[in-house]
Amino acid sequence: MVKLTSAEIKSVKALGSKKFRDIEGLFVVEGEKMVAEALESGFKIEKLYRRDEIGEQQMSRISSLDSPSPVLAVIRKAEPKPAVAGKGLFLALDSVRDPGNLGTIMRIADWFGIDGIFASQDTVDQYNPKVVQASMGAVFRKTVTYCDLPALCRSFREAGLPVYGTFLDGSDIYGAELKGEGLIVMGSESFGISKEVGANVDSRLKIPSYSVGPGAESLNVAVATAVTVAEFKRRNA
Amino acid sequence: MVKLTSAEIKSVKALGSKKFRDIEGLFVVEGEKMVAEALESGFKIEKLYRRDEIGEQQMSRISSLDSPSPVLAVIRKAEPKPAVAGKGLFLALDSVRDPGNLGTIMRIADWFGIDGIFASQDTVDQYNPKVVQASMGAVFRKTVTYCDLPALCRSFREAGLPVYGTFLDGSDIYGAELKGEGLIVMGSESFGISKEVGANVDSRLKIPSYSVGPGAESLNVAVATAVTVAEFKRRNA
Numbered sequence: 292m293v294k295l296t297s298a299e300i301k302s303v304k305a306l307g308s309k310k311f312r313d314i315e316g317l318f319v320v321e322g323e324k325m326v327a328e329a330l331e332s333g334f335k336i337e338k339l340y341r342r343d344e345i346g347e348q349q350m351s352r353i354s355s356l357d358s359p360s361p362v363l364a365v366i367r368k369a370e371p372k373p374a375v376a377g378k379g380l381f382l383a384l385d386s387v388r389d390p391g392n393l394g395t396i397m398r399i400a401d402w403f404g405i406d407g408i409f410a411s412q413d414t415v416d417q418y419n420p421k422v423v424q425a426s427m428g429a430v431f432r433k434t435v436t437y438c439d440l441p442a443l444c445r446s447f448r449e450a451g452l453p454v455y456g457t458f459l460d461g462s463d464i465y466g467a468e469l470k471g472e473g474l475i476v477m478g479s480e481s482f483g484i485s486k487e488v489g490a491n492v493d494s495r496l497k498i499p500s501y502s503v504g505p506g507a508e509s510l511n512v513a514v515a516t517a518v519t520v521a522e523f524k525r526r527n528a
Numbered sequence: 529m530v531k532l533t534s535a536e537i538k539s540v541k542a543l544g545s546k547k548f549r550d551i552e553g554l555f556v557v558e559g560e561k562m563v564a565e566a567l568e569s570g571f572k573i574e575k576l577y578r579r580d581e582i583g584e585q586q587m588s589r590i591s592s593l594d595s596p597s598p599v600l601a602v603i604r605k606a607e608p609k610p611a612v613a614g615k616g617l618f619l620a621l622d623s624v625r626d627p628g629n630l631g632t633i634m635r636i637a638d639w640f641g642i643d644g645i646f647a648s649q650d651t652v653d654q655y656n657p658k659v660v661q662a663s664m665g666a667v668f669r670k671t672v673t674y675c676d677l678p679a680l681c682r683s684f685r686e687a688g689l690p691v692y693g694t695f696l697d698g699s700d701i702y703g704a705e706l707k708g709e710g711l712i713v714m715g716s717e718s719f720g721i722s723k724e725v726g727a728n729v730d731s732r733l734k735i736p737s738y739s740v741g742p743g744a745e746s747l748n749v750a751v752a753t754a755v756t757v758a759e760f761k762r763r764n765a
Binding site for chain 2: 391395398399401402404426428429432464474498499500501502503505506507508509510511514517518520521522524525528
């Protein structure tokens with residue numbers, strides 16, 4: 292059984308916080324399936340811990356899970372991509388705070404072949420352990436570029452590319468013109484798209500509700516992203 | 529400050545388990561927004577606990593949340609509905625185990641005006657506190673009917689109503705015939721639709737992936753439900 296130094300245990304544990312992930316440029320994945328995806332991904336694996344080698348007790352000291360998995364990897368983060376308009380269909384997330392939502396959105400972007408994901412600086416970190424887990428491996432195929440969203444919207448518009456946004460009072464997405472290229476902005480769980488970002492949106496969309504009588508007031512942001520992106524792709528396939 | 533008896537505290541806490549919810553016919557909701565929805569819903573409120581009345585300490589003893597909210601209600605469950613085919617568009621969930629997914633699906637069904645939700649007996653309980661929370665109030669507008677899914681599928685087919693299912697090897701939903709009435713079966717997070725249920729599906733659908741190169745292997749079940757239901761509603765609106 293390999294004995295880890297307490298400094299080493301501390302350094303892995305520290306990667307649970309964004310501050311240390313940013314300083315070290317590293318993040319953690321746990322679980323056999325996720326680590327297998329990491330190994331195939333081309334991401335640089337800095338450390339690999341196996342329960343068989345270090346034992347149950349040390350494993351539970353470095354793990355962020357309630358029941359630690361048999362394997363944990365410390366991985367070098369991807370290089371950030373530039374926050375500029377590009378050809379293709381892109382997503383921009385305005386203050387998405389819930390890790391499960393961001394991970395699910397990365398998985399959706401992966402499935403639907405979205406060309407890139409941007410997010411406001413106050414969106415949850417893509418290397419947060421819960422985001423990584425919910426992404427089901429999409430973290431190795433999609434990078435989130437954190438940036439100033441109003442400036443990003445302007446760079447799309449200056450490149451002649453449309454900027455879409457979803458609003459509760461937008462116009463029915465099924466009747467709207469949707470191009471195969473541009474930027475789709477999704478708002479936060481609680482407040483939707485902020486005023487500053489909304490002022491830079493060309494086309495305000497909404498997913499219609501078919502509820503009769505009193506019904507849901509909104510959709511979960513990951514769910515709304517999926518329905519929106521699916522419609523863009525269906526129309527432009 | 530009202531002092532609760534330890535028996536009363538125990539009886540509220542017990543509703544965290546399905547066994548006791550079934551015995552008592554009660555469930556718990558927490559939070560100001562959820563309790564407000566409960567009050568407007570017509571559901572019978574058996575008990576209402578406010579932090580102002582019973583104090584922070586007693587509140588944290590009856591709450592299932594990490595940081596207890598100012599208000600908690602004990603509510604009588606809805607009467608179960610019969611597990612038979614009906615006119616309209618219905619969902620059937622085959623072994624959906626994650627509470628967040630079921631709650632999100634209830635919210636989706638609410639938004640898209642789904643006429644009823646059925647689920648296999650091993651699907652997570654609709655009155656599980658995490659389901660209730662994720663449903664964002666849909667628990668007061670949509671009831672899940674737990675039943676034998678193969679028999680339910682047969683009852684739809686015998687009534688001349690189509691049974692749809694989503695499969696990774698189904699045919700493209702955007703090219704398939706989708707009627708405004710029938711049953712849409714969604715499979716479990718890990719295993720999709722079971723063999724027994726799948727044998728009773730008339731039309732096998734899939735949501736196409738637009739990923740180029742290696743991509744996501746699947747979509748989250750709540751996300752897949754939303755994309756599927758949105759397409760049925762768009763087509764038949």
